Amino acid sequence: MTLRITNVLTRKKEEFKPIHEGKVNMYVCGPTVYDWSHIGHAKTYVAFDVVVRYLRYVGYDVLYVQNITDVGHLVGDAEEGEDKIQKKARTDSVTPMQIVETYTKGYFDNMDALGIIRPDISPRASGHIPEQIEMIEELIKSEHAYVSNGSVYFDVTSDPNYGQLSGRKLEEQEEGTRFEVHGDKQHPADFALWKKADPEHLLKWNSPWSLGFPGWHIECSAMANKYLGANFDIHGGGRDNIFPHNECEIAQSECANGEAFANYWMLTGSLTLEGVKMSKSLGNTLTVNEALYERNWKPEALRMFILASHYGSPVDFSEEAIEASTKGWQRMASAVNLVRTQLSQAPKGEASAKVTGLITQTIADFEEKMNDDFNSPSAIAVLQDFTRAVNTMLNSDEPLSAGSLTAIEQTYQKLGADVLGIIPQGVGGSDSGVDKMDGVMQLIIELRAMARANKDWTAADKIRDGLKELEIALEDRSDGTVWKNQ
Numbered sequence: 001m002t003l004r005i006t007n008v009l010t011r012k013k014e015e016f017k018p019i020h021e022g023k024v025n026m027y028v029c030g031p032t033v034y035d036w037s038h039i040g041h042a043k044t045y046v047a048f049d050v051v052v053r054y055l056r057y058v059g060y061d062v063l064y065v066q067n068i069t070d071v072g073h074l075v076g077d078a079e080e081g082e083d084k085i086q087k088k089a090r091t092d093s094v095t096p097m098q099i100v101e102t103y104t105k106g107y108f109d110n111m112d113a114l115g116i117i118r119p120d121i122s123p124r125a126s127g128h129i130p131e132q133i134e135m136i137e138e139l140i141k142s143e144h145a146y147v148s149n150g151s152v153y154f155d156v157t158s159d160p161n162y163g164q165l166s167g168r169k170l171e172e173q174e175e176g177t178r179f180e181v182h183g184d185k186q187h188p189a190d191f192a193l194w195k196k197a198d199p200e201h202l203l204k205w206n207s208p209w210s211l212g213f214p215g216w217h218i219e220c221s222a223m224a225n226k227y228l229g230a231n232f233d234i235h236g237g238g239r240d241n242i243f244p245h246n247e248c249e250i251a252q253s254e255c256a257n258g259e260a261f262a263n264y265w266m267l268t269g270s271l272t273l274e275g276v277k278m279s280k281s282l283g284n285t286l287t288v289n290e291a292l293y294e295r296n297w298k299p300e301a302l303r304m305f306i307l308a309s310h311y312g313s314p315v316d317f318s319e320e321a322i323e324a325s326t327k328g329w330q331r332m333a334s335a336v337n338l339v340r341t342q343l344s345q346a347p348k349g350e351a352s353a354k355v356t357g358l359i360t361q362t363i364a365d366f367e368e369k370m371n372d373d374f375n376s377p378s379a380i381a382v383l384q385d386f387t388r389a390v391n392t393m394l395n396s397d398e399p400l401s402a403g404s405l406t407a408i409e410q411t412y413q414k415l416g417a418d419v420l421g422i423i424p425q426g427v428g429g430s431d432s433g434v435d436k437m438d439g440v441m442q443l444i445i446e447l448r449a450m451a452r453a454n455k456d457w458t459a460a461d462k463i464r465d466g467l468k469e470l471e472i473a474l475e476d477r478s479d480g481t482v483w484k485n486q
Contacts, residue, residue, distance in 0.1 A: 001371045003058070005234075006312060008242070008265040009165055013373060016264065018233050024060045025228040026052065027262065029220060029237035029245070030122065032069040033103040034088040037110045038285035039302070039317065040271040046303050046421075047268050047311035047376075048236050049116040053419050054370050065227045066119035068107075070100040071126045071203045072195075073216045077244065079192050083203055083213070096203055100126075110288040114299050115421040121227050125219035129205050132214045132222040135256050136193045144255040148184040150196030150210030156189045159251045165265060166243040191248050193218045217248035224262075225253065235262035239312070240270055240277065269314035286317070300333070300422045301326040307376040307420060328384065329422060332412075335387045336423060337441075338394050339409050341482045344442075349401030355393070359411050362386045366415050376420065383416055441483045445474065449481065 003016040018024050028048050031041060048066075055062050074081045089096040108118070125132075136152055139145035144158045156162045156170060163169055170189060192215035197204035204211050224232065230253070237246060246265070253261040270277045273284050291297050305325035309315045351359075362382060369378035390408055393400055400408075416423035444463060451459040464474050467483070475482050 001368050003371045004373055005264050005266060006373045007263075008239075008267050009262075014264070018060070019231065019263065022059065022061060024055050024062045024234065025232035026055075026062060026064050026234040026236065027220070027224045027228055027232060028064070028066045028119075028235070029241060030066040030068050030119075031103075031107050032073040032084055033100050033107060034073075034084045035103060036287040036289055037103075037107050038287050039291055040277075040285065041107075042110075042114055042288055042291075042302065043271045043306050043315060044236075044238050044268045045111060045116055046114060046306045047374075048266075050307065050376060050420060051234075051236070051266070051311075051374055052117065053421065054374060057414075057419050058367075063121075063228065064119045065121045065123065065224065067220060067223050068104055068122055068124045069216065069219060070104070070124050071096075072214045072219055077216070083201070086201065086203055089202075106289075110292075113292055114288065114303060123223045123227065125214065125223070126203075128219070128223050128226065129214065131226050132218050133194075133207055135218060135222050135225070135252070137208070138256045139193065139252060142255060144252070145193055146186065147209050148186075150212065151184055151192060152194040152209055153185055153190040154193055154248070154252055154255075155186060156191070156251065157187055159255055161254065162251050163247065165250055166247045168243060168247070191215060191217060191244060193252065217245055218252060220245075221249050221253040221256070221261075224249075225257065230257035230261075231259050232262055234264045234266060236266045237268070238270065239267040242267060266311070268311050269309075272314055272316045275316060297322060298326060298329065300424070301329040303420070304329045304380065304422050307380060307422070310377060311374060328380075332383065332387050332416065332423065335390050335394070336409070336412050336416075338482055339390070339405050339412075341442075342394060342400065343402060343405040343409065346402040346405050347399060349403050351403040351407040352401065355400070355404040355407055358386070358389055359407055362411060363415070366419075370419070379415075379420065380422075383412075383420075386411070441472070445481045445483065448474070 004013050005016050006013045026048075028045075031037060045066075052062050052064050070085060071083065073084050075084055075087060083096075085096045085099050089099045092099065111118070136145060139154065140147065140152065143155075145152055145154050194207055194209055194214055195212050196210035197212040201213070204213050224235070235246070235249075246267075250261045273286070276282065276284060291302060292299060301322065302325075305322050306315070308321075308325060308328075362385075365382045365385075366379050369375045369382060372378070393404075412423050444467070448460050448463040451457075451463065467474060472483055
């Protein structure tokens with residue numbers, strides 16, 4: 001089955017055909033770094049992490065660019081007002097670049113903790129001012145933009161395709177409904193490419209028009225063009241940014257370059273809290289730090305929660321949903337731990353036909369689901385079916401051979417770790433965290449066995465009960481004691 005993607009631009013599910021065979025160029029709008037990342041951000045970036053992982057899994061050479069917005073994003077996504085970063089700096093009595101450095105580091109630390117593979121390139125908007133000025137100059141030259149009192153605006157009436165992504169028609173946008181009427185604009189829907197800075201504005205650069213700063217939208221267009229070219233394969237981001245941000249990106253890019261911008265638009269649904277979109281401006285956020293380090297949710301379980309819904313769908317957050325995802329992840333992780341435990345004592349031999357058949361079918365089913373617009377909920381369901389079958393074999397009277405157990409473990413690694421990122425990386429590697437944990441647990445099991453052999457029941461029970469408090473269960477079986485996450 002070929003890979004098919006729901007293309008928001010065409011409003012159809014289409015067969016994916018990259019511009020260059022075997023290679024994918026992909027741009028995803030990154031964060032505006034003025035506060036801590038919340039789990040709404042995690043939803044978007046986990047989703048695109050899996051997209052990149054799967055494209056690489058099926059053999060594509062992926063160049064993944066995700067920007068950092070560190071200037072020009074005004075409060076409320078407006079055309080006028082205060083820069084979000086400058087406002088945060090003023091509130092905290094620090095410089096804007098201190099805010100940028102603090103929250104950029106925090107963002108990458110959070111994404112690392114969630115097992116998100118870093119982009120190949122993470123360009124900063126403030127580091128690409130010359131490229132933005134150059135693109136603006138081209139738009140002015142081609143009469144798609146105009147200078148007004150030191151600021152530069154894009155003329156939306158010059159682009160007959162304006163509104164192609166969002167479906168908004170310019171003639172239907174009444175003055176004063178979405179756009180603030182501004183005296184410098186020729187049309188209320190015109191958007192800023194460059195803004196003349198007020199004297200108190202700290203984030204500003206020299207330009208041919210004024211001492212000022214770039215508009216939010218031009219930043220992504222300039223950076224995507226620099227690293228991926230005028231036309232590239234996939235543009236990703238959050239569905240809430242279709243308008244105005246993504247729409248404006250397309251307009252200015254296509255008018256400046258004279259060719260199509262991105263061929264496929266993939267946009268994630270929002271994360272809601274009790275039906276209300278989670279956002280910093282509304283003050284109803286749960287940060288990644290709070291989720292991982294205060295509530296102590298496992299990163300893999302949080303990924304499981306996010307991937308249990310299709311990337312394009314909205315998701316309503318609840319404690320119950322996280323708990324359900326945690327239990328589902330624990331069942332899978334316990335199966336992996338049991339495979340590893342039995343592998344150390346397994347009889348030699350090749351993988352059985354039964355195991356080989358199960359794995360072949362599992363991989364085929366998994367790929368079928370992922371090829372259908374990266375359907376992670378169905379892909380997880382395939383792994384859960386695989387886990388049930390594996391547990392049945394592990395608990396049978398006939399022990400599995402080393403070859404069978406190795407093949408099972410490699411399947412978890414390939415699908416659960418390499419693609420979905422819900423099984424710790426390095427399963428089967430001698431220096432992996434999972435190996436170290438398993439080694440520690442084997443030592444504890446041996447100490448308990450010694451205590452029982454010496455009839456020191458108090459010590460044996462203390463080990464078992466102490467592990468239970470840590471949500472680790474010991475199971476005494478005919479072939480030895482195994483451990484499981486509860």
